[in-house]
Amino acid sequence: MRVACRFSLSMLVFLTFSFASPNLSAQTIRLQVDLTDAPRNVYHAHLYFPAKPGAMTLVFPKWIPGNHRPSGPIAALTGIRMEAAGKTLAWQRDPVDMYAFHVDVPQGVDTLEVWLDAITTLDSAGGGGPAASSNILDLNWNAVLLYPQEARADNVEFSPSVKLPSGWKFGTALPVAKIAGDEIEFSPVSLTTLIDSPLIAGVHYRRIEVAAPNLLGARSSPQHFMDLVADNEGDLAMSPEDLAAFQKLVAETGALFGARHYRQYHFLLTLSDQVGGHGLEHHESNDSVAAERMLLDPDVHMLYADLVPHEFAHSWNGKYRRPAGLATPNYQEPMVGDLLWVYEGLTEYLGTVLAERSGLWTPEQYREELAYIAAALDHRTGRNWRSLEDTARSVQVLRTITQPE
Numbered sequence: 003m004r005v006a007c008r009f010s011l012s013m014l015v016f017l018t019f020s021f022a023s024p025n026l027s028a029q030t031i032r033l034q035v036d037l038t039d040a041p042r043n044v045y046h047a048h049l050y051f052p053a054k055p056g057a058m059t060l061v062f063p064k065w066i067p068g069n070h071r072p073s074g075p076i077a078a079l080t081g082i083r084m085e086a087a088g089k090t091l092a093w094q095r096d097p098v099d100m101y102a103f104h105v106d107v108p109q110g111v112d113t114l115e116v117w118l119d120a121i122t123t124l125d126s127a128g129g130g131g132p133a134a135s136s137n138i139l140d141l142n143w144n145a146v147l148l149y150p151q152e153a154r155a156d157n158v159e160f161s162p163s164v165k166l167p168s169g170w171k172f173g174t175a176l177p178v179a180k181i182a183g184d185e186i187e188f189s190p191v192s193l194t195t196l197i198d199s200p201l202i203a204g205v206h207y208r209r210i211e212v213a214a215p216n217l218l219g220a221r222s223s224p225q226h227f228m229d230l231v232a233d234n235e236g237d238l239a240m241s242p243e244d245l246a247a248f249q250k251l252v253a254e255t256g257a258l259f260g261a262r263h264y265r266q267y268h269f270l271l272t273l274s275d276q277v278g279g280h281g282l283e284h285h286e287s288n289d290s291v292a293a294e295r296m297l298l299d300p301d302v303h304m305l306y307a308d309l310v311p312h313e314f315a316h317s318w319n320g321k322y323r324r325p326a327g328l329a330t331p332n333y334q335e336p337m338v339g340d341l342l343w344v345y346e347g348l349t350e351y352l353g354t355v356l357a358e359r360s361g362l363w364t365p366e367q368y369r370e371e372l373a374y375i376a377a378a379l380d381h382r383t384g385r386n387w388r389s390l391e392d393t394a395r396s397v398q399v400l401r402t403i404t405q406p407e
């Protein structure tokens with residue numbers, strides 16, 4: 003995760019509808035997300051829960067992977083309505099746990115319908131900026147769903163679909179089942195995979211296949227795609243040098259890690275000064291936001307060059323392999339961040355090495371980066387002032403403030 007705020011040119015690094023759904027199991031939760039109000043930063047969701055008569059508790063994801071803290075945007079959740087067999091049901095938020103919602107399912111009913119709205123003005127994947135503008139949206143599914151309390155995320159199946167603003171194009175690692183105009187239905191996936199698979203969309207969209215030279219010999223490599231959305235069409239003009247660098251980035255991760263664990267990989271890259279402010283890693287994608295002119299302005303390019311390599315490296319260090327305290331059974335279980343110095347610390351190092359090896363940074367720019375870090379550490383008392391262990395454990399509170407490192 004990067005809570006990205008790179009605002010100096012001096013190498014300062016700040017850490018900153020209704021689809022027929024065939025072949026669904028009886029326990030699959032259908033989730034339809036209407037994104038046509040995204041330019042107003044409101045997402046509408048409609049869920050169908052298999053239900054039995056009696057007390058039922060649904061929860062809103064609280065601890066968000068990659069954010070390492072209870073950052074689920076609960077204050078932005080509103081418009082909740084519950085219904086069964088055509089009748090509105092009275093629901094109650096738990097008086098202590100703000101993320102839990104109780105309802106009594108009446109007799110003779112096997113489906114609970116829930117409508118909710120997510121206001122996305124302030125939260126984009128924990129980055130602080132809005133998730134959408136009049137040209138761009140970023141959908142993190144954790145913001146638009148509830149799930150049964152105490153369920154294991156791996157064991158809950160969702161059948162998700164979206165309706166996009168008219169004419170917008172999209173990118174995501176989720177497997178597509180059907181496209182009908184602006185409505186897209188995805189194959190059923192576990193809650194784990196759903197929350198790990200954001201979707202970006204926009205008026206100005208470009209998909210590039212990043213075909214890397216295969217450094218793994220004869221073994222086939224999964225496909226890699228770059229899905230770009232931007233404030234303006236001209237922002238998407240990737241130079242041949244940048245394309246070659248991203249291809250080399252893929253190749254260098256093969257050389258570095260020696261194996262790939264994903265079906266295919268999507269670099270979801272938003273180029274905008276209007277939205278976001280984050281880079282968030284996932285197993286089969288990363289959801290990164292860089293400044294609008296990143297591909298056009300060499301100084302801006304330099305500042306964001308290690309963002310994508312960092313988030314890509316997380317697919318191995320953080321996603322495929324995750325510290326025990328951060329591998330929780332669901333999103334209500336608190337995370338223990340003691341090993342974040344591996345999850346984030348090692349990735350921070352690998353991301354900068356990969357930025358240079360791929361050619362996104364020149365060797366001189368990488369040396370300047372190292373010099374900056376050395377100079378910053380030279381002015382600090384380091385572990386004598388605050389231990390590495392305490393810094394890692396307290397990331398869940400430190401990350402609520404955006405400041406250097």
Ligand SMILES: [Zn+2]
Nearest residue numbers: 003004346349
């Ligand atoms: Zn990170």
